[in-house]
Amino acid sequence: MAEPDRFLLADRIGAGGMGTVWRAWDREDRRWIAVKLLDRYDAGSLRRFVREQDLRVRHRHVVQPTGLVPGGFTMDLVRGGSVEQLLRRHGPLPDAFVRVVLEQTLEALVAVHARGVVHRDLKPGNLLLEPTGTGRPWVRVSDFGVAAVVGDERLTRVPGGVGTGGYMAPEQADGAPPDPRQDLYAAGVVARQLLTGSPDEAPVTGPLGPLLARLTDPDPACRPPSAADALATLRDLGVPRDAAWPEVTDVLERPRPPERLLPSYLALVAGCFAGAAAVGGLLGWLLVR
Structure with a gap:
């Protein structure tokens, strides 16, 4: 120490x-x-x-x-603030930006789940941004305060789920044991919110629509089996390398x-x-x- x-x-x-x-x-x-x-x-x-x-x-x-x-x-x-703050300033974000945010979030989840850990509280406020200006965004997943290890002792023994309402998978909200597919559900809700401005259920048109529908399916068996599988599907759709990115500035005084x-x-x-x-x-x- x-x-x-x-x-x-x-x-x-x-x-x-x-x-x-x-x-x-x-x-x-x-x-x-x-x-x-x-x-x-x-x-x-x-x-x-x-x-x-x-x-x-x-x-x-x-x-x-x-x-x-x-x-x-x-x-x-991390000095660029959160995705939530950027969404508040900018409004709904461009498809290209959302694809990169989702790609980097899924990359993080691949590593997190490989450790046997489920984050359980993915949301725009827990996705931090490095200040990249108008360059390619750089996301970092934060706040593992309610994360759980699959099969480990559960530290919360109260009815209902652990996480943030609106982003929790239905089975998580009902108190089901931690499962990586619950993080995939939250990642899908976040991406939908960045595109539409709201986390509420709404069909997303365009190339991302089918993947987001799978990620946010109420039945965990219908979601991608892993973050790696979801990441591969996203990359098959094409993740832009160059675009007109919303500006991410240093928000700390x-x-x-x-x-x-x-x-x-x-x-x-x-x-x-x-x-x-x-x-x-x-x-x-x-x-x-």
Whole structure:
């Protein structure tokens, strides 16, 4: 685990169901990174937080944890905002852009599913963009807070599904065990939303229509059997290499100089965690694995 004073927290840049994401200055590597800190400390959220830190999928289109800090973990800082923010600014996105977003998301899912992991919460807000200007978009799948390992112990034991309404496959919403085809359903809903501006069920015309219909079929047996199969089908349709792309800019404001930031924040979090036996046990379990 890194020393608390190594990272200087600058500003909060995001929030999720369990934690907040901060921009931080890494004093050792002399670069800006992201730090995700846990907000709630009940046993269930702690175990999910530890699992998220442990689910490291090394892939160019995945945002993965890079190290532990007191009360959270570090990640790469992705500066182009989310696909959700781009959709809000731009409205429905061009077919060529959506094909590339879907292609890169499926590439990420191939790697994620190869680890036996199901993301369970794919949505535009969890697809981050590198700032590529008017160049080819670069997507990175983020936020594995409710991800699950197929066949592993389930950390949520309440009626219904885990995920975000509107993007969950019907069987996931009913509480079915994690299955990679649930992520394919969500990927199809996301692509449909990027084309139409709404995640609601609506037929999509054009070349992507048949693939999106398969991805979002209510019956998981009628969906593509794997992300690799869906990716092959998409590439057979043709994924553009050059197009007039919507501009993806750097959405983060210029940070304050590092010397004005507060290195004591993580030290304070460390003190809080030191007083919580449950946290100590869980982090100890993680570190000796």
